[in-house]
Amino acid sequence: MAIIELRNVGKTYGKGECETEALKNVNIKIDEGDFWSIMGPSGSGKSTLLNILGCMDKPSEGEYLFNGKSIEKYSVDELSYVRNTHISFVFQHFALLNDYSVFDNIILPLNCKKMTSSDKKNKAEYYMKQLGIESLGKKKPSQISGGQQQRVAIARALITEPDVILADEPTGALDQKTGEELMKLLKEINIQGKTIIVVTHDEKIANVASKRIYIEDGICHI
Numbered sequence: 202m203a204i205i206e207l208r209n210v211g212k213t214y215g216k217g218e219c220e221t222e223a224l225k226n227v228n229i230k231i232d233e234g235d236f237w238s239i240m241g242p243s244g245s246g247k248s249t250l251l252n253i254l255g256c257m258d259k260p261s262e263g264e265y266l267f268n269g270k271s272i273e274k275y276s277v278d279e280l281s282y283v284r285n286t287h288i289s290f291v292f293q294h295f296a297l298l299n300d301y302s303v304f305d306n307i308i309l310p311l312n313c314k315k316m317t318s319s320d321k322k323n324k325a326e327y328y329m330k331q332l333g334i335e336s337l338g339k340k341k342p343s344q345i346s347g348g349q350q351q352r353v354a355i356a357r358a359l360i361t362e363p364d365v366i367l368a369d370e371p372t373g374a375l376d377q378k379t380g381e382e383l384m385k386l387l388k389e390i391n392i393q394g395k396t397i398i399v400v401t402h403d404e405k406i407a408n409v410a411s412k413r414i415y416i417e418d419g420i421c422h423i
């Protein structure tokens with residue numbers, strides 16, 4: 202069964218003269234363990250699609266199914282549960298809090314969970330080690346490199362143990378080599394069982410994924 206399925210999904214922003222049809226009749230099945238890339242020109246609808254796949258935004262038309270169940274049937278609480286426990290996001294500019302240490306940034310998503318601080322610490326240390334940033338815990342994001350900041354953001358995404366990781370141009374602010382290393386890391390995380398969807402402008406980055414969506418004027422070509 203697909204973990205996420207979109208059926209005839211459309212997304213329209215604004216009204217009247219300002220109306221933009223950002224997605225048109227999208228049909229996609231994302232299976233558990235898939236690694237997808239989303240490519241397409243600027244303004245073609247990539248982020249819109251990613252936000253809908255991540256339950257951050259609702260379609261204007263069509264149906265979104267998570268684990269076979271239409272989100273229309275979820276209560277508000279169930280929907281935020283889906284978002285908070287099954288899905289994590291990684292962004293182009295990392296979205297780290299600069300006043301917090303690396304360690305505190307990573308454990309941030311656990312703050313609303315009932316968990317002892319030693320459990321949080323153990324989890325953070327596990328993912329910091331996996332991502333090769335175990336020596337950076339006390340530093341502030343501004344004191345580490347872009348590639349390291351993105352690893353921190355990935356550790357923060359992994360710490361809730363989501364099924365799906367969505368990344369909007371995660372390598373966009375990194376040089377080519379660091380970007381490719383980061384994609385290798387995402388590939389390893391994918392092999393360990395996570396479903397991953399990455400928006401990118403870069404052909405080489407897209408090739409690390411095993412499935413591809415090309416989007417143009419809101420129309421998806423799979």
Ligand SMILES: Nc1ncnc2c1ncn2[C@@H]1O[C@H](COP(=O)(O)OP(=O)(O)OP(=O)(O)O)[C@@H](O)[C@H]1O
Pocket residue numbers: 214215221222223241242243244245246247248249250
């Ligand atoms: N919140 C919004 N309100 C109105 N229009 C929007 C909004 N977000 C996106 N759009 C419009 O929807 C279309 C798709 O935008 P989207 O951000 O999904 O493109 P994108 O492919 O991610 O582009 P980029 O590569 O530049 O990030 C664009 O025409 C954009 O102007």
Ligand SMILES: [Mg+2]
Pocket residue numbers: 247248249369
């Ligand atoms: Mg975008």
